[in-house]
Amino acid sequence: MESLKELLKELLLINSSTREGSNKAVEFCGQWLEENGLPVNIIQNNGYKMLVSEIGSGDKKVIFNGHIDVVSGHDEQFIPREKNEKIYARGSADMKAGVACMMQTMVALKDKGLNTKIQLQIVSDEEIGGFNCTGYLVEEGYTGDFVISSEPTQLGIALQAKGVLRLNVEVDGEPAHGSRPWEGVNAIEKAFDVHNKIKELPFMQESSEYYPMPSLNLAIIEGGDVYNKVPEKCMLKYDIRYLPEQNKDRVVQEIEEAVEGPVFISMFSKPVRTDIDDYYVQKIKAAVEEHTGEEAVFFGQHGAADTQFFAQLGIPAIEFGPVGENWHGNRENVEIDSLYMYHKMLIDFAHSV
Structure with missing residues (x-):
């Protein structure tokens, strides 16, 4: 041996x-x-x-x-x-x-x-x-x-x-001059609220025999391009591991209904x-x-x-x-x-x- x-x-x-x-x-x-x-x-x-x-x-x-x-x-x-x-x-x-x-x-x-x-x-x-x-x-x-x-x-x-779901959530803001941020809507700051909302969705509160919950990993944030401009867009990129008893389409639907911007699926596996x-x-x-x-x-x-x-x-x-x-x-x-x-x-x- x-x-x-x-x-x-x-x-x-x-x-x-x-x-x-x-x-x-x-x-x-x-x-x-x-x-x-x-x-x-x-x-x-x-x-x-x-x-x-x-x-x-x-x-x-x-x-x-x-x-x-x-x-x-x-x-x-x-x-x-x-x-x-x-x-x-x-x-x-x-x-x-x-x-x-x-x-x-x-x-x-x-x-x-x-x-x-x-x-x-x-x-x-x-x-x-x-x-x-x-x-x-x-x-x-x-x-x-x-x-x-x-x-x-x-x-x-x-x-x-667990199933794997990788998706991107686009958050829109309003651009403005960086010295006058009150005249715009900062997409990155707005994304904080979007992320907190996703964490509280019903699918995140469920459990099963072997798992206390699904997992939600905010893996990548993309937003802003220059210092002197209020960022117009922010992209949140997630790695979600959903429970065997859950349905991928329902997870996506809950997220789509909770956010204002578009949601893009980049990869999933059952x-x-x-x-x-x-x-x-x-x-x-x-x-x-x-x-x-x-x-x-x-x-x-x-x-x-x-x-x-x-x-x-x-x-x-x-x-x-x-x-x-x-x-x-x-x-x-x-x-x-x-x-x-x-x-x-x-x-x-x-x-x-």
Whole structure:
């Protein structure tokens, strides 16, 4: 099992925070899988590479989906180091650890005569939305009956993920000379009131089983062009994560009715909502409880993952991965023991289905 840790370290040495680096990491994974006796199909779309490898047989298919692209980091973060039974590096938790475990699992299972097909997908653009890789694969029919995305979940099972809604709200004012602001209406000051109004809308007061509320992030403000003029326009740009039980169109409608200016949607994705009683979920639950000796933890993710593309087709999908912390931060790490435990859970799951 030492090879699992070494595989992860080799993968972490590749700076995959750029498209070129991510493609290099996909090629590395493909070569490693081929050297270990697995079939590999490398696909390219809009300059982004991804790979697909499949084992097993039968009418059912489970997708193992993982991304090797990472957010930017300091140069030293791409040199993995061990300390206190953890591996520190950019991408160690999010999510090269999960990918390495899935690769090792495919090798361990390839000659076991599985009655279910297991398809490994390794993609290179999840951190920028996933549309070029997993989104493309789903459009091309690379789907199955159940999906596991190996995001870091502390060995918990994320059944849900909030929907994503990015929109811009335009606030209009009245221009005037900067020395006589009382003769105009300052669009930036007016935007303060608009933002406070949006925070109090009904959709922001709702909760659900796994979430106390949606989230509203005022990410960007654009307004004004010169010092000596009362700003005529201000644009508020939001990142909204709405609950799985909420409807995107209703959220937009509430905002449109609350503000005077136009509202523009720049991007959205549907939430993920997988049934806890799903056959495959219960098999994952059994594997977790067998190896931890504790009751499996179910929860909902605040952020989005590539599970969204499968969920849009009604395919049950979960996030389930090793124990890590501080992903996207300077102290990103993964617990080494959780790698081996997660690997064993995936093997038991595959045999059980």
